[in-house]
Amino acid sequence: MHKLRTLAPKKLQGVYKFVAVVVNDECKVVVHADDLLRLPKNLPTESVHDLKERCRAVVDSGFMVFYDHLQLIQKSKDENEARNIREEIRNKLESLVNLKMSTIVEEIDQLCGPASKGETANKSLYREIAQLRVEKKHMESKFFNIKKEHCDQLNQLRSEYEANLADELAARDHIIGELKKSLRRSEAVVEEQSQRLAENSVTLANEDGTIGELRTELGKLKSVNLRMHQRLKDADVGLDKARHSTEKHLAQITYLEDELKEARELIVNLQQRPDVMDKGVMEKDLVIADLKLQMRNLEEHKNCLNMQVNNALKQHADFDEINGKYRNAMMQISELKEALKIKSNELETQSEVEDQLKKEMAKLREKIKLDQQMLTARSDLIKSLQKTEQESRAKLEKMYCQVGETNTLISQVNNELASKEEDSRNLIGTLTFKQMEVRRLEHVIQLLKEQNTRITMVRAEQEERNVTMQEEIKRLTQTLREYAKIITGNNGQPFFEVLPDGEVQGNRSSGHRDREETPISKDTTSAQEVSPPHGRFFEPLQHQLLQHQPSVNVQPSIRHSHRPHLHHHRNYHHQAHQNCIHCVPSFQLRRHQHSRDHR
Incomplete structure (x- = not known):
């Protein structure tokens, strides 16, 4: 068996089959006994499994960089530092994703590139990948904007609340200290006056x-x-x-x-x-x-x-x-x-x-x-x-x-008694005023505590939203993995369904509408012309995609000289996007609703 690069459409002569390669916990390759017949001793380095792993590594590495730097954003001193960190993370993530995806696209182009105008299955996959990439960027931009606004508001509220609370606590402690000192002085003066009064009596x-x-x-x-x-x-x-x-x-x-x-x-x-x-x-x-x-x-x-x-x-x-x-x-x-x-x-x-x-x-x-x-x-x-x-x-x-x-x-004693009585009256008046101030400050502190509880509740809700967003991102990554699984096959069942010529002509017209409505990515796949679809997926493939099976075997018998027109099935694509929209209600994804049911 030659390398996967030799499986280009020009060199597809004879019958080929895809073999699912799985690595167990001991880092050993596990395959079926029937699949080992007429296989070489050394497995190719750039296999479909490597492609899956690389796709997974791209997404995981990009989001791991984001998760690693998220704590730095929250621990930043001011808004400028947080903005700079977010820009660095965004640039790193974008460069890493672009680099990895460019290499993956090149490998996919070499592996599944079109041999003639009739074969457009891989082109439809490119289009789906580009659409998913655009949606992913759109979701990331929304996520970053929402996260930025949330972090800004949270940092601003935290700084304002901490500053106000520190000032009020310092003022209250100062007032309480002065009141305690004045109270001690007044008590000492009262004791002295009582002693003097007793002596004078x-x-x-x-x-x-x-x-x-x-x-x-x-x-x-x-x-x-x-x-x-x-x-x-x-x-x-x-x-x-x-x-x-x-x-x-x-x-x-x-x-x-x-x-x-x-x-x-x-x-x-x-x-x-x-x-x-x-x-x-x-x-x-x-x-x-x-x-x-x-x-x-x-x-x-x-x-x-x-x-x-x-x-x-x-x-x-x-x-x-x-x-x-x-x-x-x-x-x-x-x-x-x-x-x-x-x-x-x-x-x-x-x-x-x-x-x-x-x-x-x-x-x-x-x-x-x-x-x-x-x-x-x-x-x-x-x-x-x-x-x-x-x-x-x-x-x-x-x-x-x-x-x-x-x-x-x-x-003299009468004068001193009169002055002390006046001082005691003034002191009682100041004490009553200070007690009113302390009560007012306690009320303000209670209001601040209630505001803090509300802020903590809002923070908890925002954290729940962040968790839901992370789950949605994981689901999107899972959809990418599922699209990668589509490449590997569907448990040995036929990958495409042969359609009659009449249905092919009808599907071509719908394919032109899809091309006009579907956004195309600005990567290396945008330069290639996408032909109308010529096949659709079977229902077992959709069932397998929902079950998230890790390994599949696809064994189609295809001759290069007698390749029929295939048309990619659109129902599954439409249903997957509806599921994504249902899972991510907070982002309010704008998707194109197409009538792609051509059964």
Whole structure:
């Protein structure tokens, strides 16, 4: 058996048969025992099986390149990169398909080329292949356009959604962080304010207690001050009496001095008298000496009283100047001073009554003793009153200082409380506003989640469409394989059916219409003239094509000198295209509907 190239129409002399060659799992050729009769030991390298494998490799390699680069399109960074990758894939696929199909067409031309104008079976197959090629390109272009639009929309939606989601999440996280910080600060401020409020309440309670104590002490001091003023009045009255008594004593002293002079004169006169008179004189001298001592003591006591009175007046003046609350007492003291002046004037006027005082000098001695005791007691009382006044002044000053400090503290605390209350109100308002913002953001996030679910559903639907498209592409490749199987035969049955001459003439006219309506590919087969069909397929061939049997044996007995006109059957072609259109509804294939039923 020669090579398949020697089976050209010019060299078809004798009876030939096609043998189906199958390779098992162990890469060994499996053939029927009857087919091995009169076969060469070495099988030809370019057999029909090689042609089938090459056709399958063309389609598989082209689509494998597409599938390998599809992930790169989906993982592209931007639209320009995806477009460049798609163009590269399209160019690679087109160049590879054109190259492989050109070699296949050359082999098919050499194997099944027409020997004369009468044989046009292979030409019809070329036409079908060209039509399938055009349809395949049309489907690929539609597939690429749909895939491009889908990828563009999907990438755009994904980028927009991711950008918006990232921005919104960042803004929400930032807002939540600020709200948490402000909440912590507000909690810390509230705690500090509560602590300060507790401390201030404690201090206010203590200050209220101290103020109550100070008020009680102030009442006591007022009562003591009133008693002191009363005692001072009594002391002034006693001082006036003491002045009167001292004046009387002075008058008596002068009177006694005069009497002393007279007594001295009498002594001098009596010294000249007898000793009986000396005893009386000595007694008088002793009385005079005692009176002098008493006068000196009275003068010293008067000076002390005057100094004490002046000091008491100075202290009262200072006390009245410092304490403005005791102005009434100052008025009374001024009135007392005026009364003292009046009394001093009256004392001046009473100098006329000094003679009467001299007479009463004896009586006043006893009174002077009593007055000395009273003056000592009064001096002690005045000292104690001065001490108490100083202590009371110090206490009052301390109380005033403490009250002023407490008032300042209370005012500061009130101001701080008012400011903190205002801050807390503002903070509560901001917190409510932020809570509303958080709720709004949560609602927006929920809407975005729903939009994401819708996008995922749309993506799932698009993936289902892609799966259906891939299945349709596989079916188209299967149809190509089935057309390749047509070349190999139909289980040993006759491949063509001989028609009578009348039917041949009718089929020629329909063949011309088919040529006008059917698109022709721009490959190497377009240059050849296609003759009208001269045969049609049997029904078993159509049944075998639908069953997808891998191996067939065709054994026609054909003489070169007696080849009848054959006409290719059109029903199967029309039915296969209808099946393809039914399988691919999404592509909406535009096919020419021909009335090719010529039974």
